[in-house]
Amino acid sequence: MNSKTNVKLVTIAIFVATFLTAVEGTIVSTAMPTIVGELHGVSLMNWVFSIYLLTNAMMTPIYGKLADVLGRKPVFIFGLVIFLVGSTLCGFSNSMATLIISRAIQGIGAGAIMPVSFTIIADIYSVDKRAKIMGLNGSAWGIASIVAPLLGGFIVDHLNWHWVFFINLPIGLVTIAMIQIFFKEKRRIMSSKIDFLGSILLMLSILSILYSFQRWGDDGIDLIVLISFFIFIISLLLFIQWEKRVEDPIISLKLFNNRTFVIQNVVAALISGFLIGFEVYIPTWTQGILGLKASMAGFAVTPSSILWIAGSFFAGSMMAAWTPKKVLSISLFFILVGAIALGSLPINTPFYLFFIISAVLGIGFGITITTTTVTAQSLVPQADVGVATSFNTLSRTLGQTLMISVFGIIFNTQMHKEIVKTPGTKDSMMDILINPQTANQLPQHLIPKLREALYQGLHGIYIAGIFIVILAIIINLFDKKTKDYLQ
Structure with missing residues (x-):
């Protein structure tokens, strides 16, 4: 310092x-x-x-x-x-x-x-x-x-x-x-040249995979999605080959020889993906199904943000005493409880239950994200802290961006299945339903059916969320049982 x-x-x-x-x-x-x-x-x-x-x-x-x-x-x-x-x-x-x-x-x-x-x-x-x-x-x-x-x-x-x-x-x-x-x-x-070619290949691979998922979520699979994914594969392979040869790579591939570093970042990506589904779609539930105003609906996820702070404080003490594997096992348990609760909620769930679930998830998110970030930094030499930190941030951003597209596909598919079953309803009505100020413009006898369609879309997202958290738990089981911090 x-x-x-x-x-x-x-x-x-x-x-x-x-x-x-x-x-x-x-x-x-x-x-x-x-x-x-x-x-x-x-x-x-x-x-x-x-x-x-x-x-x-x-x-x-x-x-x-x-x-x-x-x-x-x-x-x-x-x-x-x-x-x-x-x-x-x-x-x-x-x-x-x-x-x-x-x-x-x-x-x-x-x-x-x-x-x-x-x-x-x-x-x-x-x-x-x-x-x-x-x-x-x-x-x-x-x-x-x-x-x-x-x-x-x-x-x-x-x-x-x-x-x-x-x-x-x-x-x-x-x-x-x-x-x-x-x-x-x-x-x-500057002791070495900046790896411009590696930077370009990395940016191209990230841009193409994110665009392909975004396009897939908006318009389904088409030729542009397939071309974008092909560009991602080629640019990623070229990036890996180039980084093996270049003197000072933009991301050192040696980082991936450390099992804990890889696992911490994969868990961060998966949990960040679940997190974005929670934060984006809970206000949709509280507005479209419960009929609450936008300002009130936004507060449904506020306990998560507040308890996140408490989780971060807990993470400091836990990391001092236990291995990252054990810390994440505990935090992922909190998230799994919250995920199962969300996946089990009935359509008539009262508003206060979202506060309780949000609080439980907040503790889990706070411990998990803080632990993965600090661990990623602590596993590398001081000279690589910036790269390790940015890769952890990138993992979380990729997890969020990819999963919001996947959640969008699940959401739209499940809703459409329900709407097709109900005569007199159509997909465009969902835009009116989700806004509490315009919902009363819809025929009153169709509102319960439309809310059921919205519920099925949201329910599909949170069932998928349970599997994401379980996958994170399984991946964490492969981590080491010892600490190997460098700093």
Whole structure:
């Protein structure tokens, strides 16, 4: 640790940067109906979110390597600057096409914030304190889940949707100033050439696999999906072959010789995939089936964000005493209980039960994600912490992006099966049902049948979620029974 670094102020700056990215998704979701109404682009709405995830995931491993080679500060500040440029362009957008392009730029910048934040935490805190600090930093997501819907609603009602993006500017500029002034690190001299070909092949493989799943979820399997998947296979094979030969690879393949490192990242990907299904579709349940307002529905997952912090604190103590395998066995048990509960819920489930399930899952998520992140960092030499951290972040992002497409396929297929069985109903009615403000426009005698169709779609997602968690538990069983931390 560099003694000149103001640890407290740098930690605050990291917290603010994390909050900035955490609040972005929810606040844009709140404003999206207004944005779509003004820009007339409902058919392109999904791409406002998807392109952000695509470019974010694509750039994450690149930033991780650059953070190791060039230093944390310049990469972190560069990412924030690009994020703010993208935010500004989003605010000035006057069509869905320009908004989507601007969101792509925003995602390119955001790809640096999360992995480099975790890397800086690894630099300024010892292993035994790291889990607690990550828990505190993770509380930004909990705060964002409460603040973002209220803030987004206020901005849209009293200003206009453009300010949803402009509000990032003052916060981001203050964060950049704090990192520039208070975070001190030794100037690094680039000791090797950057692996540009490896970076391009890796970005191509990530982009093609994510696009193929996104397209599959939207339009089913077609020629473009198959071509995208073929490009993924070829670019991945070329990437692996190139990384074996290059002097300083963008991702060292030696990392994958460590069984614990591989297992921790696979578990992180699977649980992050389950997590996105929980967070995205529970509000759909509470609005479409229970008929609650959007603001109230969003609070159904809030206990998860709050208990996540407690789980992170527990993870610190547990990792000090036990192996990663044992810690994950306990945390995955909590998640499995929550997953089985979700998969068993009847259609008339009262709202308060979602609070209880959300709390149980929050503890499991907090322990699992914190443990996988800290373990991934602790298994590699200091010189590779940035790459290891960014790969862990990439694993989680890939898990979320791929599984949200799979869940979408399950959801739409199950709903369609039910709708076909019921005369007088059609798929387009589901859009009206999910919005409590428009549900009363539907014929009253069809609403119970439509809710049953929605329930079957959601039920299919959470049955799939049970199998995802069980798979994570099985994979964790193959881990070592000993610790082999390097730091």
